[in-house]
Amino acid sequence: MTDWLDILREQAETGAEMAREVPATLANPDISRDQVKKLFAALEQQAEFVEKLRRVLEANDFEPEVLVAAEKLEDRYAELAASAAERLKAMRRADGPAHRQ
Template sequence: MTDWVAILKEQSATGDQMGREVPQMLANPDISEAQVKTLFSALEKQAEFVEKLRMALEKFGHDFSIIKAAERLEER
């Protein structure tokens, strides 16, 4: 059985890390267009995965607080 809550915690940690690192990367004046495109692609993949995770949590009837945490992560 899939541990959706553990996956949510892992994705939240990844989101926190990205929230710290992305602004630093974008503030670097030497960042290339290719790096920005790669970064954007990674952020899009993360967002798509979190959306699917939120839908799975809803489907399997997890508590409202768990679903709200997934929604907050998805909004980030």
């Protein structure tokens, strides 16, 4: 049988690591647009996985605190993905026609 709590714990550890690393990665002036796109896609995929995990936990009647932890993790990944999307937008604006003169 799948141990959903272990999966949630592992995901929470990864999420905490990502919360430390992603802002530093996005702040790197040498990061390429392609790298930001890939990071965004990975964060979106992770957010989707955690959303599915949360639904499984809900369906299996886990305690409310477990569900809250899953929701917080889902929010963390969504926020990280949003920060990557914002960085990508900023890169596109910087590369826009006004800067090509």
